[in-house]
Every structure is written in C-alpha cells, then in structure tokens.
Amino acid sequence: MSAPARLASTEAPSLGVFGRLARRRKRRDRMMTAVLLVAVILALVPIILILIEVIRRGIGAMNWEFLTSTQIFSQRREGGGYLNGLVGTLYMVTIATLVAVPLGVGSATYVVEYKDARLVPFIQFFTDVMTGVPSIFIGLYIYTLLVQGNIGLSVGFSTLAGGLALSLLMIPIVARSSEEVLRLVPDDLRNAAYGLGARRWQVVTQIVLPTARSGLITGSMLAIGRAAGETAPLLLTALGAFTVVPQLVNAPQSALPLIIYNEARGPFEAAHARAWAGALELMLLVLLVTIVARAIGRGTEIEQ
DSSP: OOHHHHHHHHHSOOHHHHHHHHHHHHHHHHHHHHHHHHHHHHHHHHHHHHHHHHHHHHTTTOSHHHHHSOOOSOSSSOOOOOHHHHHHHHHHHHHHHHHHHHHHHHHHHHHHHTTTSTTHHHHHHHHHHHHHSOHHHHHHHHIIIIISOTTSOOOOSSHHHHHHHHHHHHHHHHHHHHHHHHHTSOHHHHHHHHHTTOOHHHHIIIIIHHHTHHHHHHHHHHHHHHHHTOOHHHHHHTBOOSSOOOOSSSSOBOOHHHHHHHHHTSSOHHHHHHHHHHHHHHHHHHHHHHHHHHHHHHHHHHHO
16 A cells, blocks of 8 residues: 555544544434423423413403403402503503613614724613612602602602603613624624615614614513513502593503502402403513514515
C-alpha cells in the first residue's frame, strides 16, 4: 500500500463511524423531544385542570340574567349578575391599553433601534424594576397621587384611576415582550431598506414594526390578560360599584375581579356560584379579546 493510501486510511473516518454518530444523534434527538413533550404536558396539566374546574362550577350560574343584570346587594340571595363588573372591566382595560401599548411598544422600539442612546440603560433598568413591583404598590401609588390628589388634581375613586393603575402594570410587560420580538427582526431587512435610501423612521414604521406585528400583538394580549384579572390595585383606585357607571372620574367603578373577590370570600353558596360564573366570564372575555386581536393582526398581514 502506498503512503498516500495508508495516510488516507488512517485519517479518514470510516462509514461505520458516521453511522454510529448518526444513530447517536437520532437517539439524543428522540430523547430531547420526549423531555420537551413531557415538560409541555406537565405545564398544561394545571391549566387544563383550572379550566375544567372553572367551567364545571361556573356554567351552572351563567345564564341570561347573569349576563344582563347588575349586582345585587345581598350575598345570601340568588340571582343578579355581573353586568356592572363587565362594563367596568372593559372601560378600565380599554384605558389601560390605550396608555400602555403605545408607551410599551415605543420604549421597546427606542431601546432596540437606538441602542447606543444614553437613555437606553435607564429605560431597561426601570422596566425591569417595574416588572417586579407588587400590584398593590401601584394601586397605592395611584391612590396617593390621583385619588387623594396630592399633586393638586383629584379624580377620586374612579374609572380613570383604575385604568391608569392597570396601565402601569401593563407597560413593563408590553415593553419587555416587544423588545424581545423586535430583536428577532433580521438586520438584513433594515440594511436593505437603508441601502434603498430609507430614513430611520421609515425603516421602523414600514419595515420593523409590520414585520414584528404578530409578536407585538401577542405581548400586548399577555399584558391585557394580566390587567383584566388584577384585583389589588383596583381596591385602592376603583373601589367598586353596584350599578353600571359611565363616568370616568369622581365615581367609583366596578370590575369583575373586584366582585369575584368580594363574593368568593363570603360564606354564602349563592355568592360562591356567582363568583365561579364571574371567573368563567372573565376567562371568556380575555379569550375573545385575544382571538379578535389576532384576527385583526392576521388580516392586516394578508392585506400587505
């Protein structure tokens, strides 16, 4: 055997080695797939159990009267509904969304697209801090600032105070999720737009944000779901009401989490049944808003 042949035979791996490596990779792939599947199942089990329990206990008390009538004064009596809580939740979540989504997406866009700016580290720091602040502290902050009027402007217990408290909860969630989504937009798209002579604001508004639309909507829906289920800040800002309240200021407002909290902690079965129905109604409301938002986002993508 010549020297080149001996060298090739000693250095080049055989087909058997490639076969063993391929089989080893397949075993690892199957093992990791099984581990991930088990993790997903373990994560879904408590969610499914909660959904089943809420549906089982809430479906019996959810009827037309519950959906169209307001809260009754006595927790002992059967009947009544949570229409006032549904309207109040929609009011306050709408206010919070109108405030939090533009601010959250805007701050995330600034952090990602102007990463060398001096304010970027401060924005990221305060966003991280706000993410970990307990919701009751935010309610206390709005109570001191706007309900008591320590800044010279008092709106009292009201829809506006509750909506602003929820917006402070939503802003860091929207900002952090939007920041991660915007980082996934390939730099090649930005560079191509810059190469065609586009300005930075044109790249952001016409390339980056439309490309990340689906992820931005998902992050906003997570924040809306968090805000819609909050109780602690509303105890200090909205307070609660037994009727539908259309005013934005100087009139206490109701919300589904507030009513659920008040009736679930009592000893009466009628109130417990309404609380379970209210939890089911809140869950369906968040699901409906999410479906509508995703449908709108998908429709705009198709049009483009």
